Amino acid sequence: MTSPSLTLTLLVVLPIFSWCILPAVGTTLSLANLNGLKSQFQTGLKSTADLPSLHYSLAGAKELGTQSPETFCNDIKKLVDKSNAESIYHATEAAKTLNTCKLSAEDFRSTVSSTIQSDKSTTAEIYYAVHASINLGLSVDASAVEKRLNALAKTDDSILSQGYALLTAAQLSSAIAKTYADTINDLVQQADEVDGHLLQYEGGISTTALVFNAFYEVAEKAGAPVKIDPKQLVKFANYFSTKRHVATLRSAYYLTKAFKYLSNNKNTVAVVVSRLSSSEVNAQNPSVVVSVTNLLGQSVGEMTVTAESAKRKEDGVVVVSKQKLTSKSSDFTVYELSFFDKKIPRGFYTIHLTLTPRTNGDFVGLTDNTINVKVTSEAVLENAELSVADRDNAAQVKTFKLTYPTALSGNVEVDYHQKLIVKFQVKAKQTDEFLRVQQAFLRLANKKSNKEVIYLAEAATGADAQYKVEVDLTTNANDFLHQSGAYEVALLVGDASLQTGFSWKLTDNLQLSFHEDNVPDTDHLNLYSAKPEIVHQFREDEKRPPATVSLVFSALTALPLLILLILWFTIGANFSGLPLGLSPLGFHISHGAVFALMYFYWKYLDMFQTMRYLALVSIPLFLFGHRLLATLAARREKKA
């Protein structure tokens, strides 16, 4: 049986958290987790041991509008490694975010130029060297770099390498950038589609965000808008908005830049529709309020927001059709739909919204926006009654009528030959129809021990949906562990689409008397105390016959020996022919010794000792036996 707190939690929480059971539908974009990214960059700035982290934290913070103090310049100068192009790149980029940090070009000239000219540099290294050179004000031979990039494209065609190539082209002349910008579409085709609404590159968020950035940077340098199919752009945007937390600062930086590109009015903007009002719609809050913004939460200009339909989940009933939402704020970010109407049936609804922009601009995410809401209603408990009836004789019934929320005054006594019956109905306040609810329980709690029993109330079929619960004091006695005494009775009713649930104490003093004595209560703590010790039981001896039987049979076994001697005698054994002399005597003594040894083996010795003695005795046995048999053989020869 559940604890009291659990039932109450269920009652209270179920209406609120029923929301969690609804699956996500549609391809709705969601707002970027800007606070998360900001705090990630702030934390990154605290540990200044790693130059790339410092770069990404400074640059990321700047993208999100935070200017970092100039003291970081010293850290940059301390951490930079003059012989590594990547380190120089990070240093120059980090210095760019600060206002007065200047790095001297001469320190790094040799490294960057040798990296650019080297055959062994990867595309990433070329990018770092070129970008660092541009940052430091050093001249770069654009055509040589372009040749190097083309050569590298033949050997390394990974997505990341192509991304770095684009980024490098964005640092060179705009003509080169234009050639590379034309390859953007090919690169987009190489992306993997997930679940039909996300686009990503192999390598996850770090690769995808970097490559996406590369598209925009190279297009910006080329002076042309980014040419990505809107359907694919929205899938990229979906992918980015699913990334609520990213592990590395690098991914966080590129992700931030991706969000900014997708929110920039110069490019195609991704529009996010999210619900501002609570998920529950009832008479007290009758409208659904939504916000229409870009990924960063900023306004996208005036839009016409239309609710195409609002469908109920259970049966697809459409309650709203092509209704316009009214703008509620001056920056056109908040829109309202008045939804509640007495005639709308309770249930879970999915509202489909479409947006039509009123300003010039490219947008994605205008269609396929869904908002999920729940319409609840109020209910009342009606026709509640508590009756005590005889188990055998159904006619003898004592009924008490109850009205919510008053409890029954006075005692109610139920005996072991009676049963307790509770009946009630749940009626919707507005529509006057009788409802079936998800939870209808009768809880009986023993006032002394505070233990409870909960019974399920079941509704009869039919429009009147009368709930009934029956507690029989003989058949259900085990539930109460036969503990007679005063009990508290409460009725618990709840449903996801009811505005509030009910917990109604029907009576404080219900006397139950059970027939048998209490069943000993299992103390919960005892379950974990030491169990009784198990003593090893040795195998019991098998049944043996009484000693006399065994002795009789032992005697019987010895009997045939007598018979043998008698038989031998009758047949006429030649006892007189027994030879006498040393050999026969020795033979017979050795032979007897062997039998004696057998007896000792049985009683006292083990195999090894016996073998040793046997070896000893068998020497005379063999010798004397041989001699005796030779004598006998000679005797036989003589006779023949």
Next chain:
Amino acid sequence: MSQLGQVAGILGKLNNEYQTTTPKKLKLIDAYLVYVLLTGIVQFAYCLLVGTFPFNSFLSGFISTVGCFILGASLRIQLNKANQSTFNVSPERAFADFVFAHVILHLVVVNFIG
């Protein structure tokens, strides 16, 4: 009735043949074999009566009787002059083998008897 009479007649004739034609030595061995057989029967009857506890002792005793019977029978075969063509061993050699085998048999039996 006639069948029973026939069987009785045959048995009597067999007995007569046996008494007259068998040499004394072989008769002695036959007596020994009967003794061993009786001992085995008694042991088996005991086992059937009171159960097989202790099983190892029963087995060892029973196998002992069986082993002795076999060794006795083989001694008889070897000593039977009618088999001289197949078994060409002297009676002394047969007897020595008999004793040697018995020593081993008894060693094993006593080991197993527990």
